[in-house]
Amino acid sequence: MAEGFALHTTDVEATLGRSLWADARARLFRNKAAVASMVALLLITIACIVGPEITGHRFDQVYTDYSRTPASLTAYPRDEDIAPAIERIGSRVRGRPESISISGDLVRVVLVGQRPIDERGLAYFDRSDLFGPARVVERADEGRRLTVEVPIERNYFFFGTDTNGRDLLTRTLFAGRISLSIGLLATLVALVIGVVYGATSGYLGGRVDMVMMRIVDILYSLPFIFFVIMLVVFFGRNFILMFLAVGAVEWLDMARIVRGQTLSIKRQEYVQAAEALGVETRGIIRRHVIPNTLGPVVVFMTLLVPKVILLESFLSFLGLGVQEPWSSWGVLIADGAKNIQGATFMLIYPSLFLVVTLLALNFIGDGLRDALDPRDR
The missing domain is CATH 3.30.1360 (Gyrase A; domain 2)
Known part of the structure; x- marks a missing residue:
């Protein structure tokens, strides 16, 4: 009797199997480079969130006697x-x-x-x-x-100080908050708008597709800097403006990528079967089209985050982005480039954080692409 019950339980477990998302998660965690990159990105994020509170220096605290002080593990x-x-x-x-x-x-x-x-x-x-x-x-x-x-007042400057005498470690970690938040949130805005717009345009096709893509072409023709300046004129200089400005422009590439994927996906047998069963257009887009475009979308998203970070640096250089005393990795790198001859450390440490973050995002993107590729399911 016990043997029959055990056999029946095993058959039920074998029948249940795993979902597609469980399979994708298992493939992702088998990718050692992607897992190591996720750990590195998590550590950088935690350091940027917690670090400025425990370094012993405020991000805007100025030490006039320690201008461009070299990095050191011993106290000054x-x-x-x-x-x-x-x-x-x-x-x-x-x-x-x-x-x-x-x-x-x-x-x-x-x-x-x-x-x-x-x-x-x-x-x-x-x-x-x-x-x-x-x-x-x-x-x-x-x-x-x-x-x-x-x-004697002892102070530690593990990354040194900038030209104004501010602790570079604190400012690098605080700048990471700005860069990561702008990169991730602006990318999220572009992801939501671009995926929905591109999937709808590609699936509906015909005149609807033509009109929607001509709107994209018109928006492509607008200069990005002109668009940002207009937002600043109407809404003022605001940190939230960075999300709106970058997200409102970068979704155009996302929409084109998703549209191209949708044009091939809508000809697949499972989409035609769903149409024959009477599934609504919204349901087909949500359950069949969008999930099968996640592979290239995720890869593009991991490339979009560093692009957004660089765009933010460019806007801050023009005076339209992050302003003093706030900072970002791009601003710190620009300051370090100006002082590269006398204070190389000002360029090395922010660049190191940015490079590690970009490499981690690229490896995570490759791992997600392999895990979410429907051809591997």
């Missing part, structure tokens, strides 16, 4: 940088540093002046990015000789 300031900084501050308070002794995060300075030193000038230590508030521990020679203890 270095011991050799402390004496020159104290000499500069001493010249402001009219007190020559006679002796400087460093003990951990505390520096002891003896200032000597020709006239009594105004202790209010010691506030220059606190205004510096290297030191904290100074404390007078000894006065001599009627105030012309002061012994001062000053705490």
